[in-house]
Amino acid sequence: MNPFSYGGIVGNGAFCNRSQELGELTETMQSAGRCFVYAERRMGKTSLILRALGKLPKKQFVSVYVDLWPTDGSAAFAEATAKAISSAAETTTRRLLEVGKSLFGRLRPSVSLDDSGQPKIDFGIEGRAVSKTDLIEVLDAPQKLAKKTGKTVVMVFDEFQQITDYEDDLTERQIRSSIQHHKNVAYIFLGSRKHLLQSMFLDESRPLYRSAMHYPIGPIDTKHWQPFILKRFQDAKKRIDRSVIDELCARTGGHPFYTQHLCHVLWSMTDAGEEVNGDHLGIAIAELLRRESHAYVNLWESLTKNEQRFLRGLAQSEVPPKPFSSDFTRRFGLRTASNSQRAAESLESSDLIEREESSFVITDRFFRLWIRQLFS
The missing domain is CATH 1.10.10.10 (Winged helix-like DNA-binding domain superfamily/Winged helix DNA-binding domain)
Structure with a gap:
């Protein structure tokens, strides 16, 4: 199988470096810190955070991952957060309902089985607005869960800039009001629209001003890509010169998605025993641009x-x-x-x-x- 992965969550085997970032973010979680992590789209921040969560001992931590990308308002935020907290706390049908009722009684939780026969929790807020009291209940749940279990709760909100598109700033204001009093709860806010996120955390007039430390995720240096790419070609008895890797990284700027994508195409074009040279790289880039040409022409003309x-x-x-x-x-x-x-x-x-x-x-x-x- 092609060893270069792109376009989704990257697992350990296809994960390049990030050892420093992994250590620092894990430490923030363990110390119940608050961190605003931002990067360009496809930079691998979600994969990085999920890898950090995976390193936390389950006996000491409850990890809650909330994807805010599909949410469009306070009600959707409350439902997504309540579901993520409940599912992270319990998995059995009976206990899931118990946890839902104890933490989110106002939201009228119910439990059913999904298509695979696994229990899932739902809340009676679809199609209606949520009040400030509802939001307080949802946002106070991590602190209640930390007290109840004696564990540190790690809350991860992915695509956090989505809340800037909500109908009002109620959610943003209530987040600041609630979490500032929480203990034994870590908060990690992830986002990919840097200009929106920075306005939320750096504008003095915004509720979340200076409420979390800033942690930008950038491209990966060529010195880290070199051994990563070399090994994966060598494992398939394919050869690639270091100068070609240097040129490849220069073209992609070390961005994980584009580097892995270009390597994926280059690896698939190379036969066992063959050596990759600059001509192969040029052909791989031309093929990628050919595939994307229609979309790029439409974008350019717009x-x-x-x-x-x-x-x-x-x-x-x-x-x-x-x-x-x-x-x-x-x-x-x-x-x-x-x-x-x-x-x-x-x-x-x-x-x-x-x-x-x-x-x-x-x-x-x-x-x-x-x-x-x-x-x-």
Whole structure:
């Protein structure tokens, strides 16, 4: 089987490095800390957090993972959180209902069997709004569970920026009000829309201002990719030169998803006993861009001329450019800094670019390569 995994949760065998991040995040969980973890999409933050949760002894910790991506309001937030807490605390039908009633009596819990015959818990809040009292009950449940079990409860909220799209800021305000009093409960807030998350945690006017430490997850250095990629080719009796790995990582920026994806294609193109060279890498990249071409053409044509010019400038710059400088705006036809700023704001709100220190990066590394190819 192809040893390079992408597009989903990555297990231990396909997981590259992150030993420092794993240790630091595990320590935060063990000490009942609060951490705001943010990264670009597909950077592997969910896989990393789930791996850290897996290292916690079950006799001492209760791990609760809440995916907020499907939620669209306070009621959906309350239901998703209550389900995750109940399911993490108990698994048998009888005990699941007992826990649900003891922690979430206001939400009218009921237990049934799913299609596989496993018990699942539901709550009577579908289609109705939840009150502040309902939210308090849900958000106080981790503290109650910690007291009841004598264990540290680790709450992970994934895609946390989703709450900025709710009908009001009730959930955001109540989270701050409730969790500030909790003991023996760790809170990990994960998110991929950095500009939204940073506004939640760095804006003095927002309820969650400075309520958790910041922990950015970035690309993986080439020095860590080198042994990881080499071993997986060697295990299949395939050879790849270190210089090719250097070039591969330069093309993907060390981003886990795009690096694993490109390695996946390159590995599948290589026969046992064959050696991968720069030509093979070029063919693999061309194949990837061919597969994505239709989507990229539609995306490109949906952009304004100034947005296209801004992206072209980012794509064609070998080092992070100064996108509001006169040199950049003149070179790529943006004419003025204000035009460049408006393009950047629009592209960032669409998640096509992310801020990186004093510049920006195109979040889809293959889209960057496609743009470079378009103007080559």
